[in-house]
Amino acid sequence: MNLSNLPKERLLDAYRTMKTIREFEERIHTENTTGDIAGFLHLSVGQEAIAAGVMSHLTTQDYIASTHRGHGHAIAKGSDVKAMMKEIFGKAGGLCGGKGGSMHIADLEQGMLGANGIVGAGGPLAIGAALTAKLKKSDDVAVCFLGDGASNQGGVFEAMNMSVALGLPVVFIFENNGYGEFTGADFSVGSKDIAGRAAGFGIPTVKVDGTNFFTIADAAGTAIDRVRQGLGPQGVEAFAFRFYGHFEGDPQAYRSKDEIENVRVDSDCLINFRASVAEGNRLEIGELDAIDAEVAILIDEAVAEARAADFPSPDAVLKDVYISY
Amino acid sequence: MNLSNLPKERLLDAYRTMKTIREFEERIHTENTTGDIAGFLHLSVGQEAIAAGVMSHLTTQDYIASTHRGHGHAIAKGSDVKAMMKEIFGKAGGLCGGKGGSMHIADLEQGMLGANGIVGAGGPLAIGAALTAKLKKSDDVAVCFLGDGASNQGGVFEAMNMSVALGLPVVFIFENNGYGEFTGADFSVGSKDIAGRAAGFGIPTVKVDGTNFFTIADAAGTAIDRVRQGLGPQGVEAFAFRFYGHFEGDPQAYRSKDEIENVRVDSDCLINFRASVAEGNRLEIGELDAIDAEVAILIDEAVAEARAADFPSPDAVLKDVYISY
Amino acid sequence: MAIKTIRQAIGEALRLEMARDEHVFIMGEDVAGGRGGTGVLDAAGGVLGITKDLLEEFGEDRVIDTPISETAILGCAVGAAVSGSRPVAELMFNDFMGVCFDPLLNQAAKFRYMFGGKAETPLVVRTMYGAGIRAAAQHSQTLYHMFTSVPGLKCVCPSNAYDAKGLLIQAIRDNDPVVFLEHKALYDIPGVETPDEAYTIPFGEANFVRDGTDITIVAMGLMVHIASGVAEELAKSGVSVEIVDPRTTSPLDTDSILESVEKTGRLVVMDESAARCGFAHDIAALVADRAFGSLKAPIKTITPPHTPVPFSPALEDAWLPGPEDLVKAITAVMEY
Amino acid sequence: MAIKTIRQAIGEALRLEMARDEHVFIMGEDVAGGRGGTGVLDAAGGVLGITKDLLEEFGEDRVIDTPISETAILGCAVGAAVSGSRPVAELMFNDFMGVCFDPLLNQAAKFRYMFGGKAETPLVVRTMYGAGIRAAAQHSQTLYHMFTSVPGLKCVCPSNAYDAKGLLIQAIRDNDPVVFLEHKALYDIPGVETPDEAYTIPFGEANFVRDGTDITIVAMGLMVHIASGVAEELAKSGVSVEIVDPRTTSPLDTDSILESVEKTGRLVVMDESAARCGFAHDIAALVADRAFGSLKAPIKTITPPHTPVPFSPALEDAWLPGPEDLVKAITAVMEY
Numbered sequence A, B: 001m002n003l004s005n006l007p008k009e010r011l012l013d014a015y016r017t018m019k020t021i022r023e024f025e026e027r028i029h030t031e032n033t034t035g036d037i038a039g040f041l042h043l044s045v046g047q048e049a050i051a052a053g054v055m056s057h058l059t060t061q062d063y064i065a066s067t068h069r070g071h072g073h074a075i076a077k078g079s080d081v082k083a084m085m086k087e088i089f090g091k092a093g094g095l096c097g098g099k100g101g102s103m104h105i106a107d108l109e110q111g112m113l114g115a116n117g118i119v120g121a122g123g124p125l126a127i128g129a130a131l132t133a134k135l136k137k138s139d140d141v142a143v144c145f146l147g148d149g150a151s152n153q154g155g156v157f158e159a160m161n162m163s164v165a166l167g168l169p170v171v172f173i174f175e176n177n178g179y180g181e182f183t184g185a186d187f188s189v190g191s192k193d194i195a196g197r198a199a200g201f202g203i204p205t206v207k208v209d210g211t212n213f214f215t216i217a218d219a220a221g222t223a224i225d226r227v228r229q230g231l232g233p234q235g236v237e238a239f240a241f242r243f244y245g246h247f248e249g250d251p252q253a254y255r256s257k258d259e260i261e262n263v264r265v266d267s268d269c270l271i272n273f274r275a276s277v278a279e280g281n282r283l284e285i286g287e288l289d290a291i292d293a294e295v296a297i298l299i300d301e302a303v304a305e306a307r308a309a310d311f312p313s314p315d316a317v318l319k320d321v322y323i324s325y
Numbered sequence C, D: 001m002a003i004k005t006i007r008q009a010i011g012e013a014l015r016l017e018m019a020r021d022e023h024v025f026i027m028g029e030d031v032a033g034g035r036g037g038t039g040v041l042d043a044a045g046g047v048l049g050i051t052k053d054l055l056e057e058f059g060e061d062r063v064i065d066t067p068i069s070e071t072a073i074l075g076c077a078v079g080a081a082v083s084g085s086r087p088v089a090e091l092m093f094n095d096f097m098g099v100c101f102d103p104l105l106n107q108a109a110k111f112r113y114m115f116g117g118k119a120e121t122p123l124v125v126r127t128m129y130g131a132g133i134r135a136a137a138q139h140s141q142t143l144y145h146m147f148t149s150v151p152g153l154k155c156v157c158p159s160n161a162y163d164a165k166g167l168l169i170q171a172i173r174d175n176d177p178v179v180f181l182e183h184k185a186l187y188d189i190p191g192v193e194t195p196d197e198a199y200t201i202p203f204g205e206a207n208f209v210r211d212g213t214d215i216t217i218v219a220m221g222l223m224v225h226i227a228s229g230v231a232e233e234l235a236k237s238g239v240s241v242e243i244v245d246p247r248t249t250s251p252l253d254t255d256s257i258l259e260s261v262e263k264t265g266r267l268v269v270m271d272e273s274a275a276r277c278g279f280a281h282d283i284a285a286l287v288a289d290r291a292f293g294s295l296k297a298p299i300k301t302i303t304p305p306h307t308p309v310p311f312s313p314a315l316e317d318a319w320l321p322g323p324e325d326l327v328k329a330i331t332a333v334m335e336y
């Protein structure tokens, strides 16, 4: 797979996706200070290229299982940004009717099996979606997003092993942002090598820079292709940084000031992307600026509509537990 | 570690241990046909060298966590054979007062944390005993026995990773007898390589013939020494065969007739041991025959005493749930 | 119609539904048995042989042996269900939920609600439970009270072959996640007339095992059979016992239970789940609230003691609620 | 004595016991926080800062950060306990028991019994529970009914700082496995007088939060506070409410509950655990059996509905049992 000469439209799409995630979350970060957003918020700012790069190879028939840090995955998979914003504000019309919130945004129509509040739970779910794809004899794949911390969960290991034993069409994307909550990946991963450990399970896994759209899209594309060809489970360990704390409100004492400041400068996927496309003269800066403007409007509207929306009516509490009971 | 010139006393001990396990279980196999033994029985006949070889390096201060196939581990760790037999018959005076049975034989005084009916549960338990050893700043170790099937359990993977992250003095012994219940290890272990997978976790793991006392004792000794020296978790994958079915009553349709018959001929640790010591003129056949006779008497007595013993009194049902309540 | 055991009824239900709907598949440890061995592939059909022959009929794609990885088994089944399949996963013993409760507790049970009504998770988990076969503390528990307490799960506990077949077919066709519990001491008890063809029994409809006027016994699984024996016996001395088998704990047929107690004025719940926060207490609380005015006597709950299940036959027999316990409770209530 | 919050009381109990007994250690995700990072090691003290400063005082050997591997955390703690240590393990949210119930359900709880009385497993698992902070379905559950139903476990649910400190110290000194539940909405409510030194509160002794003569309310955790407000209010209109806080669900102070109902003749149980097979039903069943003769009215149980916990503040507020629910139940019972 060689992405260096992607058609322009796909380049613009990739940028739009990353920018939308960035703007969506930066705005949540700000709105959150007003006290109008309830519950836990985990922002993926800094990791947008991974979501955009992986999802650039998927259709709505393909499934993804996401994490607690799932806004970016949902947006990249095609979820409606306004409905997501309403969900985060706990409003009627939210993507989950206000019942899920940030940590449970799901969109089955788009093949998005949900953000998940249980770290690692996506592993087994993803191989289940892969099993459906296999039983249908389609060439659909399932993609599982996991953090460096999640990579230490028993259910994830089981899913990795079982996917190989059953030959399931699944790709494991390990988003290594260096920390699980406040604990460094080099401590929590005994071998200090997530990709190597996955390889020990029989899953060929590459390591790539997850802050560069082109490298991650390239690696993910290769992995997804191999899976579609029936070559069995594949993995990608993508290194990136979260620009904010683990959750909104995290004072980040476990990170040096230097680190917090530098990552924004050195490892910003949007800056990297602009630099790449400028270098090769592939896009005009004006085209990117136009997207920035569009996205800003979209997010403004999303916030305004979310704020204006009603809360769900209390009788919704009893609804939709079962299909029939 | 070189075991080729072990003192005679240790050679005799090793043989006695293996022979006791063999005789104990062969006898259970026979007694079971009378219908006087209740519950599930998993025999380790064929795997005795692993128990004897590993335990030859442990003291009562060292802990082991065993499996559902635990008779051999308990005997090799020093548990009273007669109390074990009573336990299996569900009698008063049993090692667990008749409350545990075959699948729950434990002997904390001997550092035996228990057979376990939950496949893989010993993994986390063993690292806990290792943690106690570490906190005490002793050079005690914990040894965890796991089957090839158990090696696929999430809790085992977590324990492997955590033992490396925390630097715990633990040895993982993977007893690969080719099957987990009726399913072959080459199917259930996606990578078909338990040792390699453990290595991916950062646990140096060797593969050895587990039907030869000398090779397994050698490998286990090296691993245990390394752990005692503070070099972190180590592993051994020991290949062996169970001569009987998964549980008593298993018709073994998943195994070829050939395999069932051949393993008794080619892979019997007692035969192998006799051959080895005869070759080097290290023991007289008569000495081994004497042990055989001793062991036969011990097991005869154990069965007779177990049969003669009373069942526990029903009021024991309510006892020993809590220390205080 | 032929006489069938529960073992046969369950196998039949699975076969019929797999034949009817290609989205149905089974997965679990050794549900076929023999993958990767030197013998035959279709070696086992589960540890009890219940899924025997399904491999031959439906092939390896739909009869899926797995590694010993219960979280992956259940989680995979949940993921398969929510993406359009209809898995029947086997959790060999319900005790093993210790290693794999999350896919039920936090995933399948909550998807529909958390996702605003958009998910469908048509999943069945078959699992063995119950004491009486000397399987000791980790293989003898009755844990349906825990499943029942989780909103979003349905929970089924048949006590005879007819119910087992109709309820399992219902479970497979149901669009919500269902835990289907099979009492290991009941598989081979004398069978009952059970149709050869497929039929369903709706969830939330209790079975009046026996009509009576003096006292209501609510019981499920093995306990139904003990209660029936006692009722038979007591009838001779003129005590008319009504036995209600809820069959599904969730949804629960509260109306039938309340009606019965309104008629008899007396209730004993005999249940093998927990001595604390169990199913017996759930029923007692229901009645103490909603049929209080009809009650002529205290509500008795008969459960095992608050101890693990002991191994020794001598102890397990003492542990398991038996006919004497029920007679004693009925007598106390009748004489109140 | 000073006024302390529950947050402070828990931190203090841990510090005192770690200082007193070198076998006591804590382990869990980020209980110190910062291992393997570029900042400070003692970065967090748990997600809520409760174990802050313990690293400095007791060192890395006894304040153990772990990977995100709850089965290994709890299983390791169980193995450490049975080999002579006294671990206090942290399970961040009780909802996570889905991934790690086995070390409690099948190991710690059963060791002593299965092993014929020979094991001691002095283990404490601290865990957060409860709704009210918009944490949604997977971080808001109240699951103590499940722990309570497991023979061999003890289960503690303090509702104020004084109880929290005394019960946690008791839990750490106790020789049986204890699950210690901390309601996340109570950590920082206005504190109560709490001694600086160590003291213990025995398990199985209820607290009479308020004496009354007309009706008994049994409540724990957050519900105690709601009940207290309602009782205060109703006192004005002449209804005398007695509030019993069992504090530990297992062992349970059955005597105090029965005595209270024998006095008042009326019972409402207000409980945040399950709508089915929950703690409320356990208490109702106890009373419907053993204090039946004293009952003047039906027993009411107030629980959340049988649904997952919704995220939206508008929905969660409707979901959580509140004062109006209690007033309604009390009125119904008083007017019966």
Ligand SMILES: Cc1ncc(C[n+]2csc(CCOP(=O)(O)OP(=O)(O)O)c2C)c(N)n1
Pocket (backbone or CB within 6 Å): A067, A068, A069, A117, A118, A119, A120, A146, A147, A148, A149, A150, A151, A177, A179, A180, A181, A246, D029, D068, D070, D092, D096, D099
């Ligand atoms: C089973 C479980 N354990 C712990 C948590 C608490 N928790 C939420 S996010 C998180 C860290 C996850 O780290 P990682 O997988 O690296 O993802 P990241 O936050 O870095 O995106 C933890 C421990 C949880 N939600 N679920």
Ligand SMILES: Cc1ncc(C[n+]2csc(CCOP(=O)(O)OP(=O)(O)O)c2C)c(N)n1
Pocket (backbone or CB within 6 Å): B067, B068, B069, B117, B118, B119, B120, B146, B147, B148, B149, B150, B151, B177, B179, B180, B181, B246, C029, C068, C070, C092, C096, C099
């Ligand atoms: C958690 C759990 N899953 C499944 C079982 C049922 N079971 C008991 S033994 C066994 C096979 C174990 O295989 P392996 O680890 O290879 O040990 P072996 O029997 O070969 O000694 C299984 C599946 C169990 N007891 N516990």
Ligand SMILES: [Mg+2]
Pocket (backbone or CB within 6 Å): A147, A148, A149, A175, A176, A177, A178, A179, A180, A181
């Ligand atoms: Mg991370």
Ligand SMILES: [Mg+2]
Pocket (backbone or CB within 6 Å): B147, B148, B149, B175, B176, B177, B178, B179, B180, B181
């Ligand atoms: Mg094996």
